[in-house]
Amino acid sequence: MTFNLGGYAGKELHIDLTRGKITKVELSEADCKRFIGGRGMDAKTLFDSVSPGTNPLGPGNVVCLSTGPIAGLLGPTTGRVNVASKSPLTGIYGNANAGTNFGPEIKYAGYDRIVVRGRAKKPVYISIEDDDVQIRDAKHLWGEGVFETNYRLQEEHNGYDTKVAAIGPAAEKGVLYGSVIFDFWDAAGRSGVGSVIASKNLKAIAATGTGELKVADIDRYREVIEDGWKGILEDPGFKTGEHSSLGTLVCVGWGNAQGWLATKNFTEGDFDGADGISGEEFRDKYSTKDTPLPGGRACMSCPNRCKRFGRVEKGKYAGTKGNIEFEGVGAFGSKCGVSDMEAVFHAYMLANDYGMDCISCGNTIAFFMELFEKGILSKKDTGGLDLKFGNGDAMVEMVHRIGNKQGKLGELGALGTKRAARKIGKGAQKYETTIKGMETIVCDPRASKGFGFGYAVGSRGSDHLRAHPVFEMLRIPEDVGKEIFGSSESVTLRTYGGKVNMVVWHENIGAISDSMGTCRFMHASYYAGYPIPEMLAKSKGGKDTHSIKYHEWISAATGMELDYYGMLEAGARIVNLERAINVRFGIRRKDDTLPRRFIEEPLTSGAAKGQTFPEDRLNKMIDHYYRIRGWDAKTGLQKKRKLIDSGLEDVAEDLGKRKLLAKK
Amino acid sequence: MGKLVFDANLCTGCRACELACSFKKEEVFSPTKSRVRVVKIDEEGVDVPVGCEHCDDAPCIAVCPVDALYEDLETGAVLINHDTCIGCRLCIPACPFAAISHDPVAKRVYKCDMCHGEPECVKWCFTGAIKHVESLEEYTREKRKAIAEKVSEGTGVGQ
Known part of the structure; x- marks a missing residue:
């Protein structure tokens, strides 16, 4: 059978590094129909190939780098790439995602996905130039930083036309949260997927593609993307230009005002140094483009251009440059109490060059800072560093130590917050805020109940990019919240009503976004995603609206007909498949929770002062969430009927054999 | 008459122009087939649109x-x-300008044939990094005005 869907390149690249074997496999149309692409198909590959006992850093683990059907096409953002593997940090389903030009490039070369297995005997990289795919010696690159690796591979191949995915020395040395960095600056950071790649002795992938992608219905496709594009340009949030000119750093001021900017390892709810690390500070002092608009750089085909590029010209951190994003700034900034943008920017770029997740790295340093202030870590433990909150130079030094696994704290920091806490003992665990072993992002769950609940149930552990329920942060009218999530409370940060529905909806649509290859910022998380513009228009008395309709977009590109509800079902199917993977890795109801700090300690300052996330409330929400998902309230295992109904018969069968289905 | 004007300062590097061009001209998405190209110097955070200057x-x-x-x-x-x-x-x-391909x-x-006066790349370039101007005199007048206002702001003249 020949592959017959539009949008996709149509082939997967299977690379077995143990045998040095490269196979080009036709994409399965059945899998495309069930799981769309990207994140969905990666989950399918992991479910089929990674057994529960697999050592995440052993040759038995699999790593997928995948795009989706709309990646590389014209449309409102088409540059996302998904990376998935069993995580060495959490021991469960691991996944990370980045906005790049690499994803589109591998499609122009002819491949939607790259699936890597085994382990090379010595360091290698993979070069892709259309049909010509080779496993090549990487002796000269091993040990080099991400930036040098990217630079050299462009020099050795096709210059600026070559797009590179690289891992850094931190991942080589076994830091458990190694990232993959694309095109110099774009990180797929979470879960330690870069560490898995390093464990395979794979340093990088360098790709150049000169081919073309076709869509199923040219006229319909044009109509759909023109409507989506207009939807963005007319979106009131987009029109403010804030996101475009400040990048994601717009969230620093925003989070501080709303009371959720995690500060000093979650001990406080507002940061008095927030102005020092704000988007305005970066734009005005470091941005290399002096026009407020456009200002940023963009991923493939994206009108939002939220990547701010900047440079430090003088001072001790002179020479620091790169794209900067909110989560990294929050991790090294407010979480560590550091208000010196140059130190934060430098730490951020060091982490990228070492190839470590900024969030996990910054969070672990913030955790050490609190332990130091509480006297659990001494100056002897820190090797003489005065590791107080706010000490930017000490924070930068810690990034070096972790990246090199140097000294006691460097070794501990490489393990991530949870494992380090366990090793340190002396009550340290009380101050760590991981969920399923994953460090929590810079949005405090006590101050933002939808986000907080999303962390508790997220498939890759504590993270915002499973649900990303930003409707509670935006000024959405209450009637819209009521209609779509069943409660007018859903659009308010500190209330609980409707939040479970909101998280379910966002998880489902987010899974589609990650699977088709577009960006969450461009859909219902922020802008113009169907049916929000339509509902807003109705709420304000009705006018012609334009919106990004994912279901139409996928249908027009691929030729597989998908309506809005069918799309949400596909999203739910992907979430359920990830749950099945996690169930096999031992995840149960007890793991779907929040750290004690968020349940017991009220926020001491800021707009959400006094807030906790009460346990009884959390438990009721989890009950409700499980009912919607069809998971057993007691165990968190999945129900056979529900799995079959959602098109996962094969998964139900597998879990049944392993006795991992809910009893009734 | 008309002229395409490329301005790297305004280019975000999104490459929508490349995709819009190849879609209009060849009904496929392929930067290689695009008549306009964006060179992305990621290392320095620079994006340069390059095309036929006619x-x-x-x-x-x-x-x-x-x-x-x-x-x-x-x-x-x-x-x-x-x-x-x-x-x-x-x-x-x-x-x-390496604007001819094989x-x-x-x-x-x-x-590039300037889409016979209605360039598709311009339609998708929302920051104005690629403009199609009927009169270069009008374009330079606007540019002079912008720089004059900036200088005025800097010197405080008239404030």
Whole structure:
């Protein structure tokens, strides 16, 4: 059978590094129909190939780098790439995602996905130039930083036309949260997927593609993307230009005002140094483009251009440059109490060059800072560093130590917050805020109940990019919240009503976004995603609206007909498949929770002062969430009927054999 | 008449122009097939749109041995007559902007034809990094105005 869907390149690249074997496999149309692409198909590959006992850093683990059907096409953002593997940090389903030009490039070369297995005997990289795919010696690159690796591979191949995915020395040395960095600056950071790649002795992938992608219905496709594009340009949030000119750093001021900017390892709810690390500070002092608009750089085909590029010209951190994003700034900034943008920017770029997740790295340093202030870590433990909150130079030094696994704290920091806490003992665990072993992002769950609940149930552990329920942060009218999530409370940060529905909806649509290859910022998380513009228009008395309709977009590109509800079902199917993977890795109801700090300690300052996330409330929400998902309230295992109904018969069968289905 | 103006300062590097071009001209998505290209110097955070400048004294026209390249007197666009073109590709190195490409499958060269006065790349370039201006005088007037206002702001004159 020949592959017959539009949008996709149509082939997967299977690379077995143990045998040095490269196979080009036709994409399965059945899998495309069930799981769309990207994140969905990666989950399918992991479910089929990674057994529960697999050592995440052993040759038995699999790593997928995948795009989706709309990646590389014209449309409102088409540059996302998904990376998935069993995580060495959490021991469960691991996944990370980045906005790049690499994803589109591998499609122009002819491949939607790259699936890597085994382990090379010595360091290698993979070069892709259309049909010509080779496993090549990487002796000269091993040990080099991400930036040098990217630079050299462009020099050795096709210059600026070559797009590179690289891992850094931190991942080589076994830091458990190694990232993959694309095109110099774009990180797929979470879960330690870069560490898995390093464990395979794979340093990088360098790709150049000169081919073309076709869509199923040219006229319909044009109509759909023109409507989506207009939807963005007319979106009131987009029109403010804030996101475009400040990048994601717009969230620093925003989070501080709303009371959720995690500060000093979650001990406080507002940061008095927030102005020092704000988007305005970066734009005005470091941005290399002096026009407020456009200002940023963009991923493939994206009108939002939220990547701010900047440079430090003088001072001790002179020479620091790169794209900067909110989560990294929050991790090294407010979480560590550091208000010196140059130190934060430098730490951020060091982490990228070492190839470590900024969030996990910054969070672990913030955790050490609190332990130091509480006297659990001494100056002897820190090797003489005065590791107080706010000490930017000490924070930068810690990034070096972790990246090199140097000294006691460097070794501990490489393990991530949870494992380090366990090793340190002396009550340290009380101050760590991981969920399923994953460090929590810079949005405090006590101050933002939808986000907080999303962390508790997220498939890759504590993270915002499973649900990303930003409707509670935006000024959405209450009637819209009521209609779509069943409660007018859903659009308010500190209330609980409707939040479970909101998280379910966002998880489902987010899974589609990650699977088709577009960006969450461009859909219902922020802008113009169907049916929000339509509902807003109705709420304000009705006018012609334009919106990004994912279901139409996928249908027009691929030729597989998908309506809005069918799309949400596909999203739910992907979430359920990830749950099945996690169930096999031992995840149960007890793991779907929040750290004690968020349940017991009220926020001491800021707009959400006094807030906790009460346990009884959390438990009721989890009950409700499980009912919607069809998971057993007691165990968190999945129900056979529900799995079959959602098109996962094969998964139900597998879990049944392993006795991992809910009893009734 | 009209002129395409490329401004790297305004380019975000999104490459929507490349995709819009290849979609309109070839009904596929392929930067290689696009008549306009964006060079992304990621290391320095720089994006440069490059395309045909439709030169007054076009080297491609000068070098073409069979006069297949010509200036359209109505629009000012430099165009190729594919019936006359012999595929010698002399025009490719002659172009200072690398704006002429060769399709080895179709065995032909291709370049920007300014979409006969309504360039598709311009339609999708929302920051104005690629503009199609009818009058260069108007364009430079606007640019002078912007720089004058900036200088005025800096010196405090009139404030």
